[in-house]
Amino acid sequence: MSLFSRLLAGKKAQRDPLEKELADLERDGRMHARVRLRDESLATLTLASGLVGVVADLSYGGIAVRFAAAAFPFKPSEQTEGNLKILHHHTRLSMNTVRRVNHSPTEIIVGFCLRHEAAESLLFLREFIEPSKCGESLGLIKQALRQSRYQSPQWHCWRGDGPTDLIAQTMPDTGELSEAILTFRLNKTYCELTLKNGLLKTNLIRNEDESTMLNGTARVMAGTASEDMRVLRTAIFILQASPLLCRQLTAPLISLARQQLDASSLHGVTGG
Helix, strand or coil, X not given: CCHHHXXXXXXXXXXXXXXXXXXXXHHCCCCCCCEECCCCXXXXXXXXXXXXXXXXXXXXXXXXXXXEHHXXXXXXXXXXXXXXXXXXXXXXXXXXXXXXXXXXXXXEEEXXXXXXXXXXXXXXXXXXXXXXXXXXXXXXXXXXXXXXXXXXXXXXXEEECCCEEEEEEECCCCCCEEEEEEEEEECCEEEEEXXXXXXXXXXXXXXXXXXXXXXXXXXXXXXXXXXXXXXXXXXXXXXXXXXXXXXXXXXXHHHHHHHHHHHHHHCCCCCC
């Protein structure tokens, strides 16, 4: 039974993983959150036929994908399967085609409704959607509300849901990014991505009740290669969804994080 069939049937959530995820989504009002991917290289969908499309946006219930118009034989309500890849991370999706939009003379956007048969696909989507929502919520903190060390014009501070904190310093002469600290919560652990002196580091902050932006909580390096990849991936999801000014300023941070993620993938490391 599909995700929406389960909800429309009004079934009471059971203890199995899929039912728990469905209940959590409904309770938190996250059923129709649609996240736009602003970077075309972030995600692709490969259909069972081998046809590859670029993901334009996605939600827990659906996905919109760009294909070459001549290559995609659109059939309404057709059931299909595909492999969704986001930053070296994969999951299988079961889908129905629901609409076709002519994006350009040579390109179409195909909308798919997702049919969740197990919890894995929901959990996979949550790892992208929830950080992206935190990124979308980032707003500049007024200078008067910042700590004294962040009062100069070279410092730029954002805060968003999660809580998610971003502190960035720019060079006074060029305006280029020189230092940055992104702090966010991943499950019950605070994570941190820092850029200083051209070096990128990932950290885990074991005290789940404090944010480094305000308290300077002691932190440790990510414990495993898998943890490191997950922190990098989540940080990229947050930043790619942030407001335009934030994305422009942190472009070097995103680039370095992706380079490190690519290097880990080449060495056969898989993210958890």
